[in-house]
Amino acid sequence: MGERKQQSAVSSQQSAVGAYGNTPERKPKATRDEYGEVLLELGEKRSDIVALDADLSCSTKTNKFAKAFPERFFNMGIAEQDMIGTAAGLALTGKIPFASTFAVFETGRAWDQIRLTVCYSNTNVKLVATHGGITVGEDGASHQALEDIALMRALPNMTVIVPADAAETASVIKTITDYKGPVYVRLGRAKVPYIVPDDYQFEIGKALVLHIGKDVNIVAAGIMVSAAKRAAELLSKDGIDAGVINMSTIKPLDGATLLKAAKKSKLIITAEEHSIIGGLGSAVSEFLSENYPVPVKRIGIQDTFGCSGPSDELLKFHGLTAEDIVKTVKTALKK
Amino acid sequence: MNVTTKGKITDVHDLKKLAKKIRLRILHMLTTAGSGHTGGSLSAADVAVAIYFSKMNFDPKNPLWKDRDRFILSKGHAAPLLYAIMGEAGYFPLDTLNLLRKVESPLQGHPCCTSLPGIEVSTGSLGQGLSVANGMALGLRLDNNPARVYCIMGDGEIQEGQVWEAAMTSAHYKIDTLCAVVDNNGLQIDGPVQKIMGIAPLHDKWAAFGWHVIDINGHNMEQILSALDEAERTKGKPTVIIAKTTKGKGVSFFEDKVEYHGVAPSSEEYEKAVKEIHNG
Numbered sequence: 001m002g003e004r005k006q007q008s009a010v011s012s013q014q015s016a017v018g019a020y021g022n023t024p025e026r027k028p029k030a031t032r033d034e035y036g037e038v039l040l041e042l043g044e045k046r047s048d049i050v051a052l053d054a055d056l057s058c059s060t061k062t063n064k065f066a067k068a069f070p071e072r073f074f075n076m077g078i079a080e081q082d083m084i085g086t087a088a089g090l091a092l093t094g095k096i097p098f099a100s101t102f103a104v105f106e107t108g109r110a111w112d113q114i115r116l117t118v119c120y121s122n123t124n125v126k127l128v129a130t131h132g133g134i135t136v137g138e139d140g141a142s143h144q145a146l147e148d149i150a151l152m153r154a155l156p157n158m159t160v161i162v163p164a165d166a167a168e169t170a171s172v173i174k175t176i177t178d179y180k181g182p183v184y185v186r187l188g189r190a191k192v193p194y195i196v197p198d199d200y201q202f203e204i205g206k207a208l209v210l211h212i213g214k215d216v217n218i219v220a221a222g223i224m225v226s227a228a229k230r231a232a233e234l235l236s237k238d239g240i241d242a243g244v245i246n247m248s249t250i251k252p253l254d255g256a257t258l259l260k261a262a263k264k265s266k267l268i269i270t271a272e273e274h275s276i277i278g279g280l281g282s283a284v285s286e287f288l289s290e291n292y293p294v295p296v297k298r299i300g301i302q303d304t305f306g307c308s309g310p311s312d313e314l315l316k317f318h319g320l321t322a323e324d325i326v327k328t329v330k331t332a333l334k335k
Numbered sequence: 336m337n338v339t340t341k342g343k344i345t346d347v348h349d350l351k352k353l354a355k356k357i358r359l360r361i362l363h364m365l366t367t368a369g370s371g372h373t374g375g376s377l378s379a380a381d382v383a384v385a386i387y388f389s390k391m392n393f394d395p396k397n398p399l400w401k402d403r404d405r406f407i408l409s410k411g412h413a414a415p416l417l418y419a420i421m422g423e424a425g426y427f428p429l430d431t432l433n434l435l436r437k438v439e440s441p442l443q444g445h446p447c448c449t450s451l452p453g454i455e456v457s458t459g460s461l462g463q464g465l466s467v468a469n470g471m472a473l474g475l476r477l478d479n480n481p482a483r484v485y486c487i488m489g490d491g492e493i494q495e496g497q498v499w500e501a502a503m504t505s506a507h508y509k510i511d512t513l514c515a516v517v518d519n520n521g522l523q524i525d526g527p528v529q530k531i532m533g534i535a536p537l538h539d540k541w542a543a544f545g546w547h548v549i550d551i552n553g554h555n556m557e558q559i560l561s562a563l564d565e566a567e568r569t570k571g572k573p574t575v576i577i578a579k580t581t582k583g584k585g586v587s588f589f590e591d592k593v594e595y596h597g598v599a600p601s602s603e604e605y606e607k608a609v610k611e612i613h614n615g
Binding site: 074082083084090116117 | 401447448449455456457458459460463464465466467468469470471472473474475477478480496497500501503504507508
């Protein structure tokens with residue numbers, strides 16, 4: 001009875017905001033574009049916000065903040081390690097630094113700097129990286145961060161967030177401004193459809209349940225939430241009740257929601273635009289194996305590097321489409 | 336107990352005496368701990384003592400006082416030096432020094448800012464302090480706070496590429512509230528710096544990066560004080576003091592010995608070393 005209620009809540013939400021959560025007012029939008037606008041808006045309200053970039057402000061969209069508040073913006077040149085240390089220093093004088101560049105450079109090039117001066121020193125630095133995942137597209141593997149979540153998740157004191165759409169991004173950026181401590185936010189290059197409800201308020205460590213399914217639950221993050229949602233729609237046509245959970249905070253993980261889902265469906269699928277090693281799939285598997293062991297199947301990049309190509313083709317190439325999720329679910333359910 | 340109100344120590348003789356005291360404490364801490372970095376703690380002692388006690392405004396009873404000058408020990412392995420100074424300054428009771436390198440001690444093997452109030456940022460992984468110093472100076476500038484930032488690096492440390500990224504930043508943003516020091520003791524763990532990975536010409540390198548460069552004998556207190564004054568007077572660009580020092584300074588059998596980079600004195604060595612410092 002409760003399930004049916006939840007299901008109808010989801011379908012009414014779908015009819016209200018369209019199949020992908022879009023409306024004429026909410027057309028697909030890149031999370032990095034939303035970040036640029038929200039950072040500007042916050043910068044107007046708070047003089048303690050500063051921004052840093054490593055020569056990619058036009059791509060990360062911190063250029064909007066830079067133009068409005070040149071004295072509070074620091075372009076560090078192509079020097080990510082120095083950018084992180086400088087951000088830590090600014091935080092130690094009471095500023096709230098947002099340090100942005102591509103995810104692969106932010107987390108990989110400057111990992112030890114993040115470890116020592118952000119996490120170990122527990123400084124109030126907000127690492128907001130763009131161009132996460134393979135949807136970076138044509139630039140290819142050197143620019144596609146597929147290991148960033150693993151790198152950030154392993155660090156004590158770090159919070160790791162992957163918003164699903166522009167609306168969630170706005171809420172995330174506002175929320176982490178008021179949270180004291182290191183945060184990593186992974187944003188994307190490509191436009192993504194809207195997923196979260198209009199009035200959604202992001203909370204650190206709280207998953208957004210679109211629906212809990214009785215046959216399978218798909219735990220997704222980032223762009224994979226919309227793929228999961230579409231997969232659930234396709235599966236329901238075959239009589240399979242598939243739930244969708246937007247696990248936007250990957251650390252700390254929302255174990256309570258995960259437990260609820262696992263108890264209901266006894267099968268969990270994870271879906272992420274990241275290596276299956278160390279990211280959402282790992283986090284979910286770790287939690288469930290210790291707390292409520294059920295079969296888990298991980299959809300993600302299969303321990304390989306990316307490659308060049310249009311992002312929609314790359315999603316197909318790496319098996320990250322709704323159809324791929326459907327196939328994985330059906331195979332797993334047969335076992 | 337604000338040092339500004341307590342008064343700074345500017346008398347050369349007093350500072351030399353204080354540096355001796357700090358060296359004795361370093362040796363005692365290291366011998367008690369049984370491990371740690373002797374050579375680099377002793378080489379930077381005179382400069383660090385001069386910065387803390389003749390120049391810096393700080394309040395050990397209020398370590399986060401917003402107008403304090405900042406000190407970053409980028410060469411974090413010289414932690415015993417920093418702890419000896421902080422103990423002397425009154426950040427914690429002196430018997431805390433016996434806890435160096437012990438489990439759950441505020442005195443970690445390398446400085447940890449979340450364990451010990453008064454440490455500005457955790458260091459230990461080399462090459463990172465100058466970036467943090469820049470960030471602090473830029474933050475203070477936004478607040479129109481004239482507080483100064485000091486950063487001591489090792490000479491081996493500046494082999495790290497990040498140091499030069501940061502050196503560009505300091506000059507690019509004309510951070511004249513920053514005074515960096517290179518503790519040029521000429522040795523790193525594996526041998527002489529010039530043999531392992533040459534850093535010469537030091538003066539020209541920093542000058543080419545847009546810094547005001549002052550070369551001194553890092554054990555000559557008069558030269559140290561005059562360099563710190565000059566740094567304070569220098570406007571529009573950052574200052575680096577290249578302090579020629581002797582690793583293990585003050586104890587003849589530690590001096591210029593690469594073996595004592597990361598080794599603590601034995602009890603016998605400690606007794607001999609104490610005598611030498613008293614007589615020195």
